[in-house]
Structure formats: structure tokens, C-alpha cells
Amino acid sequence: MPSASAAPGAPMRTARMTWRQAIDRRAERHGLGARPAGAAPADAVAAMCGAHAQIQSAGEVSVALRLDGATRQDVRTALLTEHTLVKTYGPRGTVHLLPARDLPMWTGALSALPAGSGNGGGPRAYLTEEQTEQVLEAVADALADAELTTDELTEAIVERTGPWAGDPVMEAFQGAWPRWRAATHLAAYRGVLCFGAPRGRKVTHTSPGRLLPGFRPLPAEQALTRLLTGYLRAYGPATPQSFARWLAAPVTWASGLFERNAGAVQPVDVEGTTAWVAAGDTAAAEAPARGLRLLPYFDAYGVGGHPRERIFPGRASERALARGQAGNYPLLLIDGTVAGVWHQRLSGRRVRIAVEPLEPLPAARLADLDEQVERLGAILGARPELTIGPIPVGPHA
Template sequence: MVELTWDRVLSWRMRRQHLDRPEGTTAESIVGRLCGVQAQVASAADQAIAARLPAPVRGEAAKALDRRKLIKVWAMRGTLHLLTVAAAPDCLSLVAAARTWEKASWQKTFATAGQIAAIADATREALDGRTLTREQLASEIVRRTGDDSLAELLGSGWGAVLKPLAWQGLLCNGPSDGNRITFTSPRTWAGGWAGLPEPGEAAQRVIPAYLGAYGPATPASFDQWLLRGGSKKASLKAWFASLVASGVLTEVSVDGVAAYARTEDVDDLAAAEPVPGVRLLPAFDQFVLGPGTRDEHVVPPQRRALVSKAAGWISPVVVAGGRVVGVWEQDDDDKVSVTLFPEAGDIAGELRAEADRITGGAGRLVVDRLP
């Protein structure tokens, strides 16, 4: 078994996640490499892309959406993501494979499987070649099902009720209508949409893509990223075993921890050199979400409460040497306030340069250090 070190692995991840900011990087290539960018907070998704571009240009996510190069849809972990049109069917297939909406606890909390099936049929018809607001879609579903009891269900916590439709490839976000959210079907949004592949086929592409940005990793880490551990364990085991058997994946050891890497990446992982400088990454950045905040090699366990906060908020983070070494925030006056962890070391000069990149040199940097 090949022996690797976490220092090499984290340096490799920095480059694989475009945090070395290579020339020619685009919003689409970033989203593709990261296997999606969480977009619950649109500004954070835009900042995540800007943080990886050679120049910190804002608004690239919206432009890529306007060009239909990306799709915005509820996907991994039930959260809203930007995905490339090419990768979306595979990701949605694996999320849908868990059939979360058929579990007794989900049905008790949100809607029965029968109600979801009826809503799905109505949505498939309502969004065919059309874009509707939330209210319009709810009205169409009630009208097409002839079930007035669905009106209350759709009007209360109905984002959760519509997620299974997104996972099945029936619904995605449409173009913005002022401040109103709209929905359409992926088939309407993206020409040539062929529907979702079988999960086993999708796994042959999604797992290597994930490991190409966040590897080496265990099946459990992959499943936490995908569904917070909700995948069927037999399926997960079979997916990884098939990829090992075909030579796509190789088992490695990272400072004594067994994990899987893409076979093509092993030599680069063993030789990876550090990425110089500091990175100020936005809230909900994939550098943290990909491996998860419980990955102690990325987020020191004693600092996790500062990164993963109440109500699912993931703080903006300071990254140096491939590890989270602090948190930060920016106010409306472009003041960048950084709280460094004691293990951060002397990175004052690098912080100044990164803060200037974000604010165009017009901001004020304030640095505190935890005792």
C-alpha cells in the first residue's frame, strides 16, 4: 500500500481545487472540479468562484447560469448547489438512490410517498417547457392533482417537499424574476438533458470526480458529502469495490489512515509541494464542505465550533498550508476582520495581500489571535 502524508495530501488538494488560481480558470471549470458549489447563499457561491480565479472577478456564477452552463438545483445533503449541466444528472442520481422521501421518518415529518408521487407527476407536466414562480407552481400542482389538501402542504415548508422532485431530475431553479424564485425542469433549462442514469453507472463518474478534488478519502467521507451518511451501505460498498477492481481507484495510507485515491493521482499526491500564501475563503466553501468540518486534518477539532456554527452556518475561513488556521468576516465598509488560531504562525504579510485582493486595496485589515 502506498504511504502518503497529510501535508502532501492537503497541498495537492489546494491545487486540485484551483486555490493556486491557474490561468484559464472559469466559473464552469471551478464548479466542475469541485463537484458543485453550495449556493444556499448566492453571494457565498459567487465568492467561492472568485477566490479561485486569477483575478477576483465577481458575478461569474450568474453569467454562467445565464449562459445555461450551470444549473442551480437541490442536490448533495439536500442543499442548493450550482452544478455543471454535464455532472448534474450523475450527482442527482446518487442522491435519489437513497429514496430519502420514502423513509418513515421523512414521511411523518413532511409528506407521504403517495403525496410526493402525485406532486411529482403534476410537476413533470406543469414545468414542461415552462418557468413558474413558487406560487404558480403550487397552484398548478393543486389544479392538476385535484387534491386541495396539498395546498396547505405546499404552502408550509414546501421547499422540503419539492427537494425529492429535484433529486429525481424533475425540477431546478429557473432564471431570477426580480426577488422571486422561479422553477423549471432541467430538460427545459438545458438542451439535450437525457434524464438520470442508473446509480451504479453514475457512481463510476461521481466517486472519481469527488476523489479528484477531496481525496484520498473513505467511503464514509464521500457519503457524508453526498447525503450526510444516508446512502445505502451495500450500494456504497459495491460502488467503491467496482472502481477498485477496474483499477480506477487505489487504496492508500495517509499517515496510517486507510483511504482511497484515484490511481492516476497517486504519484502527484506523493510529490505535492505546498501552495504559498494565505487564502481567505467565503462561508460554505467547498474546501471545508468537501471533506466535512469533522475532518480534523482540515479543521482542528478544538476550533470546529468556530467554523461550524448554529443553524448550519459555515464560517468564512483562513487557509494556510492546506489547513484552516482562522476565521474572518468583511463588513459593508470593507473592513476585513480576521481571528487567527494560535497555530497559524506568522502570516501577517500574506493576510495583507489576500485582504487587498478581496477589497481592491481599499479595505482595512484587523487581525486578532486567539490565546
């Protein structure tokens, strides 16, 4: 791990910061402060270092709420028409929206993670190394000029490799998946697979190179350095442990990456804890994080927010986390920290929004809440109805 007092070649004076200042910085960087995260959906996604999109509607809200006047349709247009966003597998092997301009970095970095990182053990439980490479070659060939449903892609892979690739051996939600799907995350990390436009209710896959002419993953070490410094700009001050958790990678590997990039990162003393920021990035937020926000399921600010006890203080750690995991509840955020949960039910042109604050909200906060509910309705294109009180809905699986 890098020294807490020096960078290669010269002594470095350790900057100091309070946790309150760290939270103010993060909220501002994520576009949750006084100003938006940019002018376009790709700017907002870059600012939070990727937007979780396992739940597509939640991902759209997550991006739109960080931009002035944006709606979920603006996010869809960026993804499906402009191709300034790409939907693919990102940190922890989960579905993310990523800026198209940064996809060379993401694929170069994620493909360099240690085997088994981010995707529950990788393909080794179902595929030999030789079979894995055959599947990846088949995926690249099948998707180079096509947009295929999962079933169509399965047929194309089996045709190119053999019937073994289609063996239904992977336990799934309803039955079993074919063997080749154990390499799905790795195919995305290698840059030969991403999501295409939905075909009705069916998911499709295509090649990033088909959407982004000239696309090519960056070399591994260059990509990892860019990912590390990008993460620290969004979530710093942070530790190798929190970076490892964000990627679902080994802590020893993350610590080694910090060491190899000692010139690109800088230690900061945060109330006695040594954490890191990108080198030279020690400026305070332009203004303290003030105000109220409604963050959807798996919003990046909560999922990537560490230490948990600072972002989820007091009762929030019990109410808004699921066995220590963030993202399973939509979050009521006040001044950059979690202060409750909420839930929505969309029905036609109406959305019912229930909010459960952990403490009674004073009049000024209630006014902020009304404004946020109206904003959420505008993002969804629905008329909002607000109720305040206990929410019986459990965490999202």
C-alpha cells in the same frame, strides 16, 4: 469495503501518503494552490465537486476566488446567461451550483440515493408514494416550458393533482409550507426541477431540460461511479465514512458502493489509515500548499474536508466548527489548513472585513492577507477595509 491490498483480478501494491501530502493535493485540486481551478466558473465548480450556494453571495465568492481575475458577476453570467452552471439541490439536500455539463451525472446519482438520504427524511412524512409520484409528474409538466415562483408552482401543482398538495402542513421559518414541497429535493434529484432566474426578490423554478436541451439523467450505476471518482479526485484520499457524510447517506450504503467499484478506486495508506483515491490517481501535488486564503461561508473545501482534525487542527476545531459542523464560519486558511475565521459586512460600495487569526501573523502573512482582502474586494466590486482582532459574530444558522 474494498480490500486495502488488492483490486479485482490482480494484487495491488498499496500506495503511501502523508496527511501533509494529502492536504497539498486537495488544496491544489480545489484551485487553492499556486494555480487556478480552470479558466471558467464551471471548471472551478467541477474541481470542488459542487459549490454550496444556500447563501448565493458566498457561493459566488467561493467560485470566483478559484479563478484568475474572476468576479461574482462572472459567476452570475455563467449561471443566468450562459447556463454553464445550474443552481439546484445537491449533496445533503442543500442548494448548490453544479456544472451544467455534469448535471446528468448528478441527477442520475442523487436520485439513486437510499430513501431519506440528504434531505431530512424525504417526502414520506407528508406524502404517500402515490402522491409523491403525482407531485413529481405535476412539477415536470408545469415547469417544462415555464419559469415559476414558488407560489405560482404551488397553484400549478394543485391544479394538476388536487387541493391536498397545497395543504400547509410543513413547518417553515414563517408559517407552514404546502404539502407538495416535501418532494422538492426529490424533484431536483429526478431532474425535473432546478432554480430559474430570480424575479426581483422572489425565487423561481424551472426545468433543467428547458435550460439544457437534450438533458437526461445518466443511468444510476454509471452516475454513481462517476460521482464517487469525482469526489475522490477532489477530496481523496477519503473513506466510505467521509463520502457518506458528504452525501448525508448511510455508511453501509457508501461502503457497498466502494465495493461495487473496486476497480475504479484504489487504497492508499495515509500514516496508518486506509483511505481511497480514484484508481491510478496517486500523484503528489505539483507544489506544497503555501499561502493564505479567505474562504466564505460553506466553502466546499472546509465542508468536505475530512478528517476534521487534519483540516481544522488544534484550536481551529473549537473556533471554526459549530458542534463539529463545517461551513458556519468563513475560514482563514494558511497552507491548506484552518488558522482562523473572518467576517464581512457589505455596505454599498464598501466591504468591511474582520479577520481573527488563531495565532499572530508574521509580516509575510500580513502581506498575503492584504492581498487576499484586495482580491475579495475585487470579487465583490467593493472597496475593502481590513481589521484584525476578535470577531463577536456567532456561527451562521
